[in-house]
Structures are given as C-alpha cells and as structure tokens.
Amino acid sequence: MATDKLQRPVVITGGARRIGLALARHFLARGQAVILSYRNSWPALEQLRQDGACCLEADFSSDSGILDFAARVAQRADGLRAIIHNASSWQAETPDVAPQETLKQMLQIHVHAPYLLNLQLGSLLCGYGQGASDIIHFTDYVVERGSDKHIAYAASKAALDNLTRSFARKYAPQVKVNAIAPSLILFNDDDDEEYRRRALDKSLMKIAPGEQEIILLIDYLLQSRYVTGRTHAVDGGRPLR
DSSP states (O other), rough: GGGBBBSEEEEEEEEEEHHHHHHHHHHTTOOEEEEEEEEOOOOOOHHHHHHHHHEEOOTTHHHHHHHHHHHHHHHHHOOEEEEEEEOOOOOOOOTOHHHHHHHHHHIIIIIIIHHHHHHHHHHOOOOOOOTEEEEEEEEEEEHHHSSSSSSSHHHHHHHHHHHHHHHHHHHHHEOOOOOOOEEEOOOOTTOOHHHHHHHHHHHHSSSSSTTTTHHHHHHHHOOOSSSSSOOEEEEETGGGG
C-alpha cells in the first residue's frame, strides 16, 4: 500500500462545493495531490475523482467521525503539504432548536474538528523544513463584530481564531498556521436581488469578488516562509462602513 500513497497532498475539509470545490479544482489543475472531505453527495464529486482527488466521506458531527477521517488520511499519505479547514455550518439560534444544541453543533464543526485534526495529523506536516507546511483555518468577519442572530456561530469561529495562534506556536517553525476571515465572497443562487443589494452595501468595495480572492490569498500563504499566527481579513473593507 505504501507505493499507492499520495505525495504530500493538501487536505481540504468540505471540499465538494463553493470555496472548497474551487480550491480543490485549483490545486488539481496545478498537479497538486488533494484529499478532501465531504458529508453529503454533490454533483462535483465524480469529476473531482476523475481529476485525481481522493474524496472521503466524513461526518464531523462526532469526535469519532473526526478521528476516523484523520486515520483514513494518514493511511493515504506519508506526509501532508497543508490542511485547509473549510468545513463550516452557518446555524442561527432558532426557537425550534435548543440553544445548547446549537452551541454544541457549532463548536463541534468549528472547534472540535480543526483541533483534533491538527493534533492527529500534525506529525505529517512536520519534517520538511522551515515553513514548508501549512494549516489554514476559515474563521469569519463576525469574530470581531459579534452577531445577535448567530451567537453560537460567532463564538465558535472566535475560538477557531484563537486556535490559529496556539497552533502557530505549537508547530513553529516547520508549519505556518494562519486564518482567513471572509465576508461576502459569493452569493447563493437563491439569494434575491434585495438581499444582494443590502449585502453589497455593507462593504466599501461593493462587490462579491468570488472564490479567486481566497485562492490568491491561500497561494500567498503557502508560498510564504515567514507569515504565521495571523488572521487575514477578506471583507471588502466592511469594518470601515
């Protein structure tokens, strides 16, 4: 089996749609091996497999599911180039779900999963030289601002933001650990015109720039040998409005 192992793949959680999918396609087009996780079947998965991605179904709603995914990644790679924690859930507080359950679910996906995966797979990132491997967390613009409608979500992303600095200290100097805090990168297909207008008005730049903005930043972070422990805002100047 050792001969079948991928050569330092990039691991992308939630890699079958939106930003995760764009990243997977980007790396595959460059000849970079990719392992991605997905929870639900998406139309893009078959093409990703044909293009060479290792697509692993995974359920991060339990710690056992997270650890199982880590074990399967370790079976397929002797070393890793990067772990990109893209898997996320934007769950609001609602009357039909107990608040403690909402908080539990947000912490599970945004804190338990990155924390356990970084610890379980950290050794696969090490041993390649100074700053030669990366961990990237996706946080959110609301980490600094808070959110009255997504309180548990914002709190869990804030915890992930803090994990960025802790893991940067733990794995330096071999692994760089950074966070990306986006806001309004792209719309959903079913977002109506009024919602889009109001959302665009919240930023200085007045656009939803698309996945390429994230791809460019990740390429920069992977190429750097010095930048670590920082959160990089991709928000169109929204805090200045």
